[in-house]
Amino acid sequence: MDRINYQHLYYFWMVAKHGSITAACDRLHLAQPTISGQLAVFEQSVGAKLFRKEGRKLVLTETGRAVFHYADEIFALGREMSHMLKGRTTERGxxxxxxxxxxxxxxxxxxxxxxxxxxxxxxxxxxxxxxxxxxxxxxxxxxxxxxxxxxxxxxxxxxxxxxxxxxxSAVAVFAAPKLAARYREDFPRCLNGAPFLLPTHNVALRRSLDQWFDNRQITPAIQAEVEDSALLKTFGAAGTGLFFSARAVASEIQRQYGTPMLGLAEGVYERxxxxxxxxxxxxxxxxxxxxxxxxxxxxxxxxxxxxx
The missing domain is CATH 3.40.190.10 (Periplasmic binding protein-like II)
Structure with a gap:
């Protein structure tokens, strides 16, 4: 494919953007055979299928997704150039x-x-x-x-x-105020049996935390395992359990969630x-x-x- 036919690319982009040939035809005010024919020519020039059918839907193939990302950027730049030529300022940057x-x-x-x-x-x-x-x-x-x-x-x-x-960043333990008051003294030995919110096992930090518990002979009472870090902190702010997070953002955690830091999990780091x-x-x-x-x-x- 030595030279891109941008009209064909535009038709492809409209079909991908609106989810079907019918929807693209409505937007472009063109007949369905016109779009279907031009799309077939474009796929032939690309040398790969850009869509596959799933029931009545058209779904982008892996090649189609890559082409769509480029097309999206190309036509965004085209709109920006048009605004510039018309004397409009653009905030896109x-x-x-x-x-x-x-x-x-x-x-x-x-x-x-x-x-x-x-x-x-x-x-x-x-x-x-x-x-x-x-x-x-x-x-x-x-x-x-x-x-x-x-x-x-x-x-x-x-x-x-x-x-x-x-x-x-070093990793620290945080908790809502009532739990923090209960588990602040004799840290970290006081954490044995404490209610904890932990990341799920597919999160890299979890493996380090399990080893940290084992090394200190601490058995946590796991209340929940949460993959999303923001959701985990929300549970923690409600007093469901103690939780771990990067020491680097301790001030933001305390300000945003109202959960003070109890102490560091010595030897545990997030990279x-x-x-x-x-x-x-x-x-x-x-x-x-x-x-x-x-x-x-x-x-x-x-x-x-x-x-x-």
Whole structure:
């Protein structure tokens, strides 16, 4: 395919965007045979199927999803150019498509993305949360520019996937005020039999916590296992149980959830990574995030709070 037929690409994009040939025809005011015929020609020129049928629905194939992501960006740029030529200003600025692993602490993810929000140049972030495996697939298809995760990608994820270590944080125990008052003294021995909210076993932190309990001969009374870190903190704020989180965001946790820190889980750390499809970074917003993290962000955040 030496040259893209942008009219065909546009028809494909409209079908994918609106979910069916019929819906695209309504939008474009064209007959169904016209769209169907042009779509078939486009698939032939691409050399791959872009849709597959599931019942009456058209579903994008893996190649179709990759083409759709490129088409989405192409036509967004086209609209921006049109506004510029008409003398309109655009607030779109630079665009960053970022994925956040569902096991990634959301307060940490926000801290990492904060530099993008503070740039003088306008920037637009599209942020999606999903399973690590699905986000890695999106990176391979160039559906997202970068993902944030609590574990590095393994070699099995693909030869064009690269890990960028951002930093680490000690892990601490938090609790709602009534529970905090009960379990503050003689920490951590007082935690034996205490009610706990723990991440699920597929979360990297859980393995470290289980080992920490075993090493200190602590048997927690597990009230719930919660994969999503924000939901786990919400349960904790309601007094359901004690919970663990990164020491780096202790002040935000106390302010947002009203749950003071009881103490550190000595020897337990959470590590954080940016994962991209390129070793050499070209996207300025991705570079801004990595540079901010590497300039001692986690060292600064992990300093103890003044005693109160």
């Amino acid at each position: 630079m665009r960053l498509n970022i994925g956040v692993s569902d096991a990634m602490p959301k307060l940490i993810a926000y801290r990492l993305m904060a530099p993008v929000l503070e740039l003088s140049e306008p920037a637009q972030i599209q942020c999606v949360e999903d399973k690590t495996e699905r986000l890695l697939t999106e990176i391979g298809l160039h559906g997202i520019d970068m993902m944030l995760a609590d574990v590095p990608a393994t070699p099995a994820s693909g030869t064009r996937i690269f890990n960028h270590f951002l930093g680490e 954080f990574y940016a994962i991209t499809a390129q070793r050499r970074l070209k996207h300025p917003l991705v570079t801004a995030i990595l540079e901010h993290a590497r300039q001692g962000l986690f060292d600064l955040l992990d300093k103890p709070e003044p005693a109160t």
